[in-house]
Amino acid sequence: TKRYSEKHEWAELLPDKSVKIGISKYAADALGDVVYAALPEEGDEITADSDCGAVESVKAASEIYSPIPGVVIEKNERVEDKPGLINTDPENSGWLFRLSNDKNEELFNALMSEENYQKFLESQKDDID
Numbered sequence: 001t002k003r004y005s006e007k008h009e010w011a012e013l014l015p016d017k018s019v020k021i022g023i024s025k026y027a028a029d030a031l032g033d034v035v036y037a038a039l040p041e042e043g044d045e046i047t048a049d050s051d052c053g054a055v056e057s058v059k060a061a062s063e064i065y066s067p068i069p070g071v072v073i074e075k076n077e078r079v080e081d082k083p084g085l086i087n088t089d090p091e092n093s094g095w096l097f098r099l100s101n102d103k104n105e106e107l108f109n110a111l112m113s114e115e116n117y118q119k120f121l122e123s124q125k126d127d128i129d
Contacts, residue, residue, distance in 0.1 A: 001013070001114075002091065002114060003111035003112060003113060003117075004067075004111060004112045004114065004116075004117035004120075005049075005065070005067035005111055005112070006112075006120065007049070007067070008023055008024045008026055008027035008030075009021060009022065009023055009024065009027075009064075009065055009066065009067045010022050010023070010024050010091060011068055011108055011111055012095075013105060013108045017100075017105060018098050018099060019068055019070065019098065019099045019104050019107075019108060020095045020098050021066050021068070021095065021096050021097055021099060022086075022091060022094060022095040022096050023055070023064070023090055023096070024090065024091065026121055027090070028086050028087050028090035028094070029087075031057040031059065031060060031086075031087075032058055032059040032060070032087075033057055033058050033087060034057045034083040034086040034087055035057060035058060035084075036054075036056040036083055037053070037054070037055045037080050037083040037086065037096070038054045038055075038080070039053045039064070039076065039079065039080055039096055040052040040064075040072045040075060040097055041072060041075065042072050042073060042074060042075060043071065043072060044072045045069075045070075045072075046066045046069055046070060046072060046099065047069045048069045048107075049065055049066075049067070051063035052064055052065065052066050052072075053097075055083065055086060066097075066099065067107075067111055068099060068101065068104065068107045068108065068111075069099075069107070070101030071101070072097050072099060073098050073099065073100045075096070075097045075098075076094075076096055076097060078093070079094060079096060
């Protein structure tokens with residue numbers, strides 16, 4: 001199960017209690033064709049909602065934020081080699097990094113469910129119209 005942040009990142013709690021982080025399909029579509037990704041390094045300590053990497057597309061550059069704090073235990077090197085994975089499969093093989101934190105489950109549960117994230121996106125559209 002995935003949960004989402006208002007900054008359009010997703011988090012997935014894994015069986016080992018680590019959390020995989022990526023950007024939502026909505027964010028990937030908004031960015032356009034991603035041509036570059038700079039991900040945090042293994043061992044980096046990340047605080048929630050502060051930038052920890054960047055993606056660049058033909059349209060824009062955007063910071064990557066983690067919805068959950070922790071220590072990076074793995075980054076998706078395939079995404080750095082082939083940043084287009086963020087566009088073709090943003091919520092699966094286009095994941096960005098994995099975090100370890102002793103409060104992951106609690107922090108994960110505080111994020112929006114997919115249903116609530118969809119409602120959040122709808123409310124954003126209302127603001128734009």
